[in-house]
Amino acid sequence: MxxxxxxxxxxxxxxxxxxxxxxxxxxxxxxxxxxxxxxxxxxxxxxxxxxxxxxxxxxxxxxxxxxxxxxxxxxxxxxxxxxxxxxxxxxxxxxxxxxxxxxxxxxxxxxxxxxxxxxxxxxxxxxxxxxxxxxxxxxxxxxxxxxxxxxxxxxxxxxxxxxxxxxxxxxxxxxxxxxxxxxxxxxxxxxxxxxxxxxxxxxxxxxxxxxxxxxxxxxxxxxxxxxxxxxxxxxxxxxxxxxxxxxxxxxxxxxxxxxxxxxxxxxxxxxDIGSWTAIGNLTEADAEGNRVEGEVLLHDVSNCYIQSRDRLVGAVGVDNLVIIDTPDALLVADRLRAQDVKHIYAKLKASGHEAHQLHRTVHRPWGTYTVLEDGPRFKIKRIVVKPGASLSLQMHHHRSEHWIVVSGMAKVVNGDKELFVNTNESTFIPAAHKHRLENPGVLDLVMIEVQSGEYLGEDDIVRFEDVYGRVS
Missing domain, CATH: 3.90.550.10 (Spore Coat Polysaccharide Biosynthesis Protein SpsA; Chain A)
Structure with a gap:
């Protein structure tokens, strides 16, 4: 059958x-x-x-x-x-x-x-x-x-x-x-x-x-x-x-x-894992009813679920809370009202806040990027490109980019030039230049990208060629 x-x-x-x-x-x-x-x-x-x-x-x-x-x-x-x-x-x-x-x-x-x-x-x-x-x-x-x-x-x-x-x-x-x-x-x-x-x-x-x-x-x-x-x-x-x-x-x-x-x-x-309470119940409770994931220090705390994969969390004198820490957002909620977290999500979406859509680390077909810092007219990212993968041939109208290779080797198209950038080397991509980043090696390519310009949104991109079908 x-x-x-x-x-x-x-x-x-x-x-x-x-x-x-x-x-x-x-x-x-x-x-x-x-x-x-x-x-x-x-x-x-x-x-x-x-x-x-x-x-x-x-x-x-x-x-x-x-x-x-x-x-x-x-x-x-x-x-x-x-x-x-x-x-x-x-x-x-x-x-x-x-x-x-x-x-x-x-x-x-x-x-x-x-x-x-x-x-x-x-x-x-x-x-x-x-x-x-x-x-x-x-x-x-x-x-x-x-x-x-x-x-x-x-x-x-x-x-x-x-x-x-x-x-x-x-x-x-x-x-x-x-x-x-x-x-x-x-x-x-x-x-x-x-x-x-x-x-x-x-x-x-x-x-x-x-x-x-x-x-x-x-x-x-x-x-x-x-x-x-x-x-x-x-x-x-x-x-x-x-x-x-x-x-x-x-x-x-x-x-x-x-x-x-x-x-x-x-x-x-x-x-159906429909709330943070349901997620918390998958973790064994301690003698005070607390369930924790990550590095957490407690004093006089009971019946709480705390998750933090990246940072140390300390809690003092609280009861019956859900605390979820991520690099760009923190949730604190009454455990009995865990279903109501959806209202926070709805407000973020209604206001257009990107925290409803993306994490600091964003997955792409070619690998990931992590926003390390974001300020007026600049943004700093850590970019990881999988072996054999390449980004689209693209161009930005409003920003230029500096690329510094931390580990691995990058194959770069920059305007009418094609070059290899090795570990501890860098290259500069001016605004309006066609460019492409590729990892020709067998290990991950890790880079730091520094963007500067009047507009740094992810939608400032024009794709000319793309192996992942993102060009009409």
């Missing part, structure tokens, strides 16, 4: 700010063991016996970060493929494009196992058993969802009322009182947002219940194939077609309407 684990990777993760940002969302957050939630989802799917490839639906801007994360853990060389959306349209569109691709590249009987990139599952054996049960149901034409047996009256999850594998109804996020009634009844499960179904079965259901979403997504896929002329492992959906796809979740668009829906009740150690 062909099984295609399909990872949906997107979202903002606004409740996990300041570690989660728009271009570094929740799936990329590293847990205490060093692995990201996305990597754990990949390994979870790749460990299944019938898995043929890992298909990932993600945003175009997150493709290279996703590929880097997978490369770190894909020791067995599991085949990977990607559908790249220009912007989010929720899970119905993502699943429609995945099902169309799987039906075309495998067949309509191939099963999709839809996994969220930002959930945590700690019991792999129980998960494998639940998938086997779901596969059996899906092979009979069922649209299968996974229901988590609840152990608390959670108000942040949707619920499923069920008898065995039969779904009686889907229920919205309840009040505390109603959630307790659901827990006491023993008839309700948490809606996990994971699914299993044959490609043909979900396409037929979408044709019946949300034909506009399916037709608009089909138009995207047809345009994609016409433009590329072949089946690729990275399929970029054209924005001018994708913007016509209506936004909706697969739950609302199909699962709550279809008659052939089934559920697999399971206890797999599942969490």
């Amino acid at each position: 062909t099984l295609i684990p399909t990872i949906l990777c997107g979202g903002a993760g606004s409740r996990l700010w300041p570690v989660s940002r728009e271009l570094h969302p929740k799936p990329f957050i590293r847990l205490a063991d060093g692995q990201s939630l996305l990597q754990k989802a990949f390994l979870r799917g790749a460990a299944l016996a019938d898995a043929k490839e890992i298909l990932t639906v993600t945003n175009r801007d997150l493709y290279f970060k996703t590929e880097d994360d997978f490369r770190e853990v894909n020791a067995d060389k599991m085949p990977t493929s990607y559908i790249l959306e220009p912007f989010g349209r929720n899970t119905a569109a993502a699943i429609a494009s995945a099902a169309l691709h799987v039906a075309a590249s495998h067949d309509e009987d191939a099963l999709l196992l839809v996994l969220a990139a930002d959930h945590l599952i700690v019991d792999q054996r129980a998960f494998n058993d639940a998938v086997e049960e779901a596969k059996t149901l899906a092979a009979r034409g069922k649209l299968v969802t996974f229901g988590i047996r609840p152990d608390a009256p959670e108000t942040g999850y949707g619920y499923i009322e069920a008898e065995g594998n039969d779904v009686l109804r889907f229920v919205e996020k309840p009040s505390r009182e109603k959630a307790q009634q659901y827990l006491d009844s023993g008839r309700f499960l948490w809606n996990s947002g994971m699914f299993c179904f044959a490609a043909g079965a979900i396409l037929r259901a979408m044709e019946k219940h949300c034909p506009d979403i399916l037709e608009a997504t089909q138009a995207c896929m047809r345009q994609l194939r016409t433009a590329e002329g072949k089946c690729l492992t990275q399929m970029e959906l054209p924005a001018e077609y994708f913007e016509k796809v209506r936004e909706d979740s697969i739950d609302y668009a199909v699962m709550e309407k279809a008659a052939n829906v089934a559920v697999v009740p399971c206890s797999i150690g599942w969490s």
Whole structure:
């Protein structure tokens, strides 16, 4: 039986700010063991016996970060493929494009196992058993969802009322009182947002219940194939077609309407890691109930979660707080109000503050840059270029740049000149000069870049050539 684990990777993760940002969302957050939630989802799917490839639906801007994360853990060389959306349209569109691709590249009987990139599952054996049960149901034409047996009256999850594998109804996020009634009844499960179904079965259901979403997504896929002329492992959906796809979740668009829906009740150690309290609970508490990650000194502190990967944090005489320290932002919140962090994120986004979108260290296809200092008419960056990688051939209207090589060797195009810059050497790029930076070596190239000029925004860039497809 062909099984295609399909990872949906997107979202903002606004409740996990300041570690989660728009271009570094929740799936990329590293847990205490060093692995990201996305990597754990990949390994979870790749460990299944019938898995043929890992298909990932993600945003175009997150493709290279996703590929880097997978490369770190894909020791067995599991085949990977990607559908790249220009912007989010929720899970119905993502699943429609995945099902169309799987039906075309495998067949309509191939099963999709839809996994969220930002959930945590700690019991792999129980998960494998639940998938086997779901596969059996899906092979009979069922649209299968996974229901988590609840152990608390959670108000942040949707619920499923069920008898065995039969779904009686889907229920919205309840009040505390109603959630307790659901827990006491023993008839309700948490809606996990994971699914299993044959490609043909979900396409037929979408044709019946949300034909506009399916037709608009089909138009995207047809345009994609016409433009590329072949089946690729990275399929970029054209924005001018994708913007016509209506936004909706697969739950609302199909699962709550279809008659052939089934559920697999399971206890797999599942969490959607929806707040800093949930992240903190993954770390063992000390005698005072404190959970800490990083270099932290405490005096008369209790029931706090403190995370600081880069700096020493000291806390005195506080109780029941979440403290998250990053190089450019600090969060202090009451643990009981950890869900409200999303309001800080929303205010940053509304004001246009870049702290909702970027960290000081920004990942690019070619490597990373870290902003060391930013002042009037100057900015200092540390740039790391991966072996064999190169930046685009580009130009800036409003700034000049000094490049100092700290380690490695740089191949530089500067105007009409091409030169090699070795360790402890430098070069100057005047404004309006075409230039390109490349690492021709086998080790990382590390540089310090000093920008100066009247405008230093990241959007002051004109690309002429680019190996990563960022030039029209």
